[in-house]
Amino acid sequence: MRRVTFFKLDRPVQFLKGVGPRRAEALSRMGIVTARDLLYHVPRRYDDATTVQPIASLDVGQDATAVGRVRSKGVIPTRRGLRIFQAVLQDASGMITVAWPGQPWLDRKLREGDLLLVQGPVRFFHGKQLQPREFTVLARADDPDPSEEGGAGHVFVSYPASEHVPQWVLRGLFEKNLDVLLREVADEEYLEPADRERLGLPALPDALRELHRPTSLRAARAGRRRLAFDELFFLQLVQARVRFQETRARPGIQHTRTNRWIKPLHDALPFPLTGAQARVLREIYADMTSPHRMNRMLQGDVGSGKTVVALFAMLLAVESGTQAVLMAPTEILAEQHARRLRELVEPLGLEVVLLTGRLGTREREAALGAIASGEASLIVGTHALIQEGVQIPRAGLVVVDEQHRFGVRQRQALSELDSRPDTLIMSATPIPRSLALTLYGELDLSVLDELPPGRTPVRTLLRYPGRRDEVYAFVEEQLAQGRQAYVVYPLVGESEKVDLRSATEEHARLRDEVFPHRRVGLLHGQMRGEEKDAVMRAFLAGEVDVLVATTVIEVGIDVPNATVMVVEHAERFGLSQLHQLRGRVGRGAAESFCILVAEPGEAARERLLLFRDTTDGFEVARHDLRIRGQGDLFGAQQHGRD
Incomplete structure (x- = not known):
């Protein structure tokens, strides 16, 4: 592999031919700031x-280009x-009328003599x-284009453009600058010819040339494949560098297992560990006992036994003389x-210290004192654990539950303690960012792919509004049997949009109309904290039959008696959200149901059928990654991208 230096292409785009200060400002709003940005602004279609x-x-009747x-x-x-x-x-073959109803402003945008590529239906x-x-x-x-007749082999390119930097401007900039940029990018080729041949990849300048001036669609695809490889x-x-710095540098x-707490807990469990739990614990223990x-x-998935696995990991940390921390989002x-x-642990003589915002002054001071002194070895809490004034001097393991509900920096706060604790993050459905990081190697992955005996999967049904x-x-019917139900909506209040x-x-x-004889509660994110807490506790206590809510209930309450989850406008939710909502039911012995009420539509139906037919959280996350993208891998932005 060659040694590569980067400097020529990092000059401001303003100094390229045909740009200048005003156009550079418009380009910057599209994310094009340097010459490199322009070179890598690749066409969106061919x-x-x-x-x-x-x-x-x-x-007539054709869909034409x-x-x-x-x-x-x-x-x-x-x-x-109108x-x-x-x-x-x-x-060269003839003429046709092209019409844009309701768009008279195009008269100011288009000129006689402009060369257009148009796509749409032909009508009479x-x-x-x-x-x-x-x-x-x-x-x-x-601006004559010698290939405008669309002769054999010619490929038309269309770039992502804007009102201030339209297609014809971008095409002009590439016409004036591409040859120079390709000569400069040649110095940045890092693959040897033998490596490129083995991988079936073109040289970097050739790949970029075919992206901007393709000789064929096949050549353009080869160029895109090279950029995807890079x-x-x-x-x-x-990721390998980050992983090395975090785990090896x-x-x-190096935890030491003594079995002072682990073996008594194992012997006292009222159920045997599943094969998946035993396998995952071996993986975790191998990590924790290494330097x-x-x-x-x-x-x-919900009910697969993540909490028990986390407890065994926490006990290994305690046996080593360190503190184990479990942080939950609510x-x-x-x-x-x-x-x-x-x-599980008090019969063994261990105490669990809880730290949340609900604690009174005296309880909070006692909890903080026990944690700071090291007396508290098993600690459970919320965001309160990462607030100023909380000291965890001997943290040996940090467990983050339902990790998709925490921000990036919140998840990192505990793992960046001076004691350099081990980190275990748990989720019923990894968010796309987490799955992408796993695929690219920063996170090791353990999967509980086996439910304990006797657990019944939640049945998922798809229904139209009619x-x-x-x-x-x-x-x-379910309420008449003494069960409880959720009904979830995407919005808190009506929207004009x-x-x-x-x-x-x-x-x-x-x-008032559907369940007038039932106790119907309301829960959403705009309610005050104490109101939300009161509703959640009432539902948990069986004082509410039907809980109408937004996605605020994705995480939070474990109600074994709730057997029905109805999701209205299910097409508006991400797959990971739906999986988390489905996880709110099926926590007891009774058969449970998740009913998706969705508008008919081919794209949404295909996505929801995929969700209906799998209860595997990792498979759901793979579909979500494919649909939404992996998010910002190296920053704090966490939403998916196109």
Whole structure:
């Protein structure tokens, strides 16, 4: 591999031919700041001679792609007041009228003589007429393009553009600068010819040339494949460096197993560990007993036994004389963890210290004192654990539960303690960022792919809005058996921008009209903390039959008696969100159901059918990664991307 230096392409784009200060400012708003940015601003689509049809051959009913010069243009008013922009497009074979109803402003944008690529249906209106869904200005008037006739082999490129930097400007910039930029990028080739041949990749300059001036669609695909390889390769290099710095460059804590607590807990468990739990514990223990820091993700569906695995890991830290910390995203979830852990370890003589924002002054001071002194070895809490004034001097293991509900910096806060503790992050569905990091090597992965005996998977059903009454009738059947139900909406209140049902309005309707004889509660993120907490506790205590909510209940309450989850406008939710919502039911012995009420639509239906047919959280995350992208791998931005 060659030694590479980067400097030539990092000069400001302002100094390239045809740019200047004003255009550089417009380019910067598109993320193009340097010469490198421009070179790597690759086309978003290609059209070759096989897809571009001669105008004379276009027939009514076709969905066509054509290229031609604007020979005349104008705005045509209609009797109803609609103004239609029309242009006559001509190529070597003939002419056709192209119409944009309701877009008279195009008269100011397009000029006679401009070369256009248009795509859309051909209709009959006083003759054949093409109505473009999309069009691209390939060249301006008086800017002859020798290949405008779309001869054999010619490929038209379309770039991501903006109002201030349209297609024809970008094409002009590449025409003036591409040759120079390709000569400069040649110095940055890092693969030897033998490596490129083995991998079936073109040289970097050749790849970029084919992306911007493709000789064929196949060559353009080869160029894109080279850039994709580079991106993945450098991502892996960066991840490997981060992994080395975090786990290898400085030693971590080498825990020692004594079985003082681990064996008694194992012997006292009222159930045997599953094969998956035993396998995962071997992986975790191997990490923790090595001199290197652990940075591991534990993925498992609801009910697969993640909490028990985490407890055994925490006990190894305690046996080594360090403190083990479990951080949960909500107070109720933290309380549930603390209660469950106390049931298991207090008979062994261990105490669990809980730290949340609900604690009174005296309780909080006692908890902080026990944690700071090292007396507290098992610690459970919320974000309160990372607030100023909290000292955990001997942290040996940090467990982050439902990690997708924490921000990037929140998750890192505990793992960056001076003691350099091991880190175990848990989730029923890894968010795309986490899955991408796992694929690229920063996180080790342990998967609980086996449910304990006797657990029944949640049945997922897909229903259209027209069958909503049937859904309500089924919910009533479950309530009559003494069960509880959730009904989830994407919005808190009505919106003028989207026609969607909302939790607030629907709560009143369900309470007064659908379930008037039932206790119907309301829960959403705009309620005060104490209000939300009161509703959650009432539902947990069985004092609410139907809980109408937003996604605030993705994480938080474990209600074994809740057997139905109805998700309205399910097409508006991400797959990972849906999986988390589905995880709110199926926590008891009774059969449970997740009912997705969604508008008909091919794209949404395909996605929801994928979700319906799998209960594997990791498979759901893979679909989510493919659909949404992996998020910002190296920053704090965490949403998916196109």
